[in-house]
Amino acid sequence: MSNLVKLLLGLIVAVLIISVSYLIKPILFEVSNKLMESERFVTVRGVAEREVMANHILFELKVSTLVDDIINESSKYEQNCQKAQAFMLAKGIGAQDIAMRSLEVFTNRRKDIPKNLVTCNLVVSTSKVLKARELLSSLDSLVKEGISVKVYEYQIAYGYTKLNDIKPSMVEEANKNAKDAALVFAKHSNATLGKIKQARQGLFSMQDGRRPELIKVRVVTQVDYYLKN
Amino acid sequence: MKNLTFLMIALLIASSMVVSAFMLKPELLVVAENYLNNKRTVVTKGLAEREVKADRVKIPLNIALRTNNLVETSKELADIKKRIMFYVKEANISESEVSFYALNTLEHVYEYDKGAKYTINLNGTIDTANIQGANKFIASTKAMLAEGINLGIGFNEVSYTFNGLNELKPQMIEESVNNAYKVAKQIAQNSESNIGKIKFANQGLFTISDTLIDDIKLVRVVTTITYYLED
Structure with a gap:
């Protein structure tokens, strides 16, 4: 009796081995195909x-004035700077978007012109890009009033946020x-x-x-x- | 009796192993062959090149006026702007494609730079898709110079660009793929085999470069394709 059980167990193991390999057959094929396909x-x-369209613009506008005496002629460059500021405001730039930096003074190396070049720097940082563009392309109207202004192309930064x-x-x-x-x-x-x-x-x-x-x-x-x- | 049972069990298991080995043999062979075939490839490159007409041009406009009197010269500047606009219209370029974006008045503060007190610099560009008009405008700089207007357009400062790559892309890839295929076929013939499917392909980078003619651009792509070789 116990021999028959053992024999049966052996048979089951044998059948299992064959059926496992039968099951593996297509999988092997599949695996190799998948590997190839990968x-x-x-x-x-x-x-x-x-x-x-840029939604932010940052640029620096410099207003320069030639004066002999920095102290006594201060109204000259102050006026020019104010005029430039007023021009910006008139063009629709908000006052809060204009910042004024410190004045720069350069001692001229030439004898036949006033001694000093005083420059005031106005920094504009605004989201009103089109208004700023309009301002930049009409700077010559400031020059028409005899005001020397400088905006360098490489210092205009357009931003997109x-x-x-x-x-x-x-x-x-x-x-x-x-x-x-x-x-x-x-x-x-x-x-x-x-x-x-x-x-x-x-x-x-x-x-x-x-x-x-x-x-x-x-x-x-x-x-x-x-x-x- | 006990030994005989063990023997029989061993025999059963052993024979089942043999049977399954026979069953798996063809699959394993296919797998091995697949593996071998997977290594049999030919790598070729195909080139597609096309000369195209630029579809956009940028012309710099730089005006520099030396002066002692800003007020007077600013009037002159306004006149010059008007004259430039006249030639722009003459060349059928839309006014909105002209921008003056910066202006600076430079004081001449050094001894070596004596003479005029200021230089007024006005910077702008014309950016247009009207290549023909732009070329006409460039040709008219000669007439402008005769009027005393110097736009200061230097050598190589007019930049032509080509932006229509996306429309061209599919047909150029096709062309480069066909070229790569031709080479692959030749190689296969030499080794007496056939070209199979694409195993791996790389589109490559499209480049746009200058030619000797300003408004003609060269578009180029090199595609790399790995084909299977079959017998």
Whole structure:
């Protein structure tokens, strides 16, 4: 009796071994296919570009006055500085957006002009970009009054602070653009695109736009798509 | 009797192992072959190049006037602006595409810079998609110079750009893929095998570079493709 039980147990083990290998059969096949497929992918890049209106501007306006005597002729440069300030206010820049820095005095190296060049620095930091632009392009009306003003192009900083708002839709656009490129490869190989294996969002960059107040925002994404067929 | 039972059990298990080994043999062979085939590849590169017309141009406008009298010269400056606008219109460029973005009056405070007391510098740009108009405007700088207006456009300061890459992209990739395929096919022929599916492909970077002609740009991409080789 106990021998028969042992024999039966042996039989069960034998059957189990065979059925396990029977079960493993297709899985082995599948695993090797999957391993192969995991190495099949296409790397593509997609770009999204958008031109946005700057929502902040920062620049420095210098007002210079030539005077012989800094103390007795102080009204001269003070007047010029005030005129420039009044001009800014008239152009719609709020008083709270204008900051005045300390005066600069330069002793002229030339003998045939007044001895000193006194410069007052007005720093404008405002969200009224269009009004500031208008101001900058009409600076010659200050010159017309005989006031020497300086705004250097490289010192005008345009800013855009809403990058986070446009980020998702731009990344989406770049990904779609990348997918279009991936489809070209798939078509060539009679394959279909599978899932995304890996995606890398590049850095957002800002460049000069078509007009000074426009900023070109750009992003490149790199996407690896699986190929299936 | 007891020994015989053990023997039989051992025999049963042993034979089941043999059977399963036979069952798994073809699959294991396929797996091994897959593995081997997976290593059999050919890597090729395909180039696509295209010359395109620039679709945007930026012309710097820099005016410098030396003067002793700011008030008088500012009137002259206004006249010069008007004349520039005249030529802008003449070239069919929209006025809104011209911006004057900065102005500075520089005092000449050094001995070596004697003569005029000030220099008024006005900076601006024309940024337009009208290439033809821009070229016409550039050609008219000669006439402006005759009127005494020097825009100070230096060598290589006019910048042409091409922005239509996205429309061009799919067809250029296709072209580069076809080129890569041709090479792969040649290699396969030499080794008496066939080209299979794409194993791996990399689109590569698109580059836009200058040509000898200002308003013509060269768009270029090199695609790398790894194909399976089949017998």
